[in-house]
Amino acid sequence: MGTPSLAVWKFTSCDGCQLTLLDCEDELLALAGAVRIARFTEASSTVIQGPYDVSLVEGSVTTPEELTRIQRVREQSKILVTIGACATAGGIQALREFSDIAEYQSLVYASPQHVETLATSTPISAHVPVDYELRGCPIDRRQLLEVLTAFLAGRKPNLPDTSVCTECKRRGLTCVMVADGIPCLGPVTHTGCGALCPAHNRGCFGCFGPMNQPNITALVDQLRACGLDERAIDRAFRTFNATAPEFRR
Amino acid sequence: MEILDRDGLNHLVDSLLATGHRVIGPTVRDSAIVLDELSGGAQLPDGWGVEVAPGSYRLRRREDMAVFAHSAGPQSWKQFVHPARRKLWQTDRDGEYVPAEEDRTPLAFLGVRGCDLAALGILGQVLGDGPRPLVIAANCTEPGGLCFCSSMGTGPAAGPGYDLVLTELLDPHRFLVEVGTPRGARALLPVPRRSARGPEVASARSQVASATGRMGRVMPEVDLRTLLRDSSAAQRWNDVAQRCLTCGNCTMVCPTCFCTSTEDVTDLTGQHAERWQHWVSCFEIDFSHLHGGSVRTSAASRYRQWLTHKLSSWYDQFGSSGCVGCGRCIGWCPVGIDITEEAAALAAERSGSDARA
Known part of the structure; x- marks a missing residue:
């Protein structure tokens, strides 16, 4: 096999996860040597035509145009990896599903009649088969490199789907919920961030979305015990993964 | 049996450091009394205690300056004998398998309670014999709200398995020290101390004995x-x-x-691979x-x-x-x-x- 090609695609998103690729400063030269970056418009306007060995897809599907474009991306990609909460769960823009999209449009745009948008913000996996999903808002740089190095070595990437707590404890951090009474979504949230927020004495915001089979009911009882009222609990879950089925309230 | 005063405890830490030990003991950090590497006895949690309940742990100031009057914190000694994450080996393409270098610095554990001393023994049984840390145990005189070592037969008196064991006494602040092994006796040699008096020994014994009745929890009395x-x-x-x-x-x-899993990592060049071991939990679906x-x-x-x-x-x-x-x-x-x-x-x-x- 020659040098594999890499394409980066953007749907409805803020570009932050794509920038994580550029943020791999120490590894960027080695990465550029190992893959041919064929399409990455954040970094270069030169686009090499597909098909591509690996596609990194950022963003959710929120417009009729994106509904068809994601099909074309899938057709051109051997391996498709979604990057970030938007692409894997619908992102913060999925909050539209709790509201009236026409009202949002009229408030945000001067001429809403020119805007074509869907009432939903859906993950890429709702439209095409996805090979790997990287969670987070934004994704974790080390997990991105893990997926790419695993692909290059022909092995399965290490992407654990346990709670943030397992990583928090392995780092030797003191539990912020137990020791400080700080509300924390770590016990129901998918690991992969390195327990970033608890390491800074903050509760987990759940930006990696639900872990495999979370017990939300049990955690909600504990969030109440930490002093959160129902509205605050709804807000805690209605962030970057608001429409992930387990977090939806 | 002998008596160390509070300065004597600092002397003990200094002398262990001077003889090349990594000294691990309790210290206050991040709203908890954690176990960490000490650079001196002044880092010990003088005057700090904890209030614990199911799902709750709060640091509190004590009215006295006790060093060891706090129950189990967020971590155990496990992390120092069975690290949460460690490299097992590495290799380069067409190269040899190189075992990861292990830190051979001798460890000294200060303030190991009976429950945790028993746990170290169990871990040793599971993991096999590695280099044995020098263990300075602390007999428990103040069990916490979640303690039940007396149900499990591991405390409040520590042992067997310690090199030295301390019992903390207050008014005036001092420690009854008992020697468990020749290694413990050697560690104690350079430290200023005096002979213990009869009433001091009796007071230490009675405080440890009474701790049995002050456990916050109890296991049902069944097999x-x-x-x-x-x-x-x-x-x-x-x-x-x-x-x-x-x-x-x-x-x-x-x-x-003690459960672990391993993962193999490679680099972008495809020339280098490593195998890492890390703790896992039986609560993980995987x-x-x-x-x-x-x-x-x-x-x-x-x-x-x-x-x-x-x-x-x-x-x-x-x-x-x-x-x-x-x-x-x-x-x-x-x-x-x-x-x-x-x-x-x-x-x-x-x-x-x-x-x-």
């Missing part, structure tokens, strides 16, 4: 090994599964839970992943696996209970599931069904 063996179909597993987050915190803080899927997918089955192994099948495997009564799994469970309460409920359920039969 836990057979209770868990007989409870595989208990309804209680479904009850606890409603509350259990399956987050794995209990196993991570448990001083005897933990029981065999060909075709996971064996224990329900929370009930995972909690049952943990508790049954800890209190029952551990005997079959290693000849003892896996629980030492430190109470960490109760305190650091975010929703406060209490192992003693679960064991009592299983005992009640069994005796209820016995009565019906």
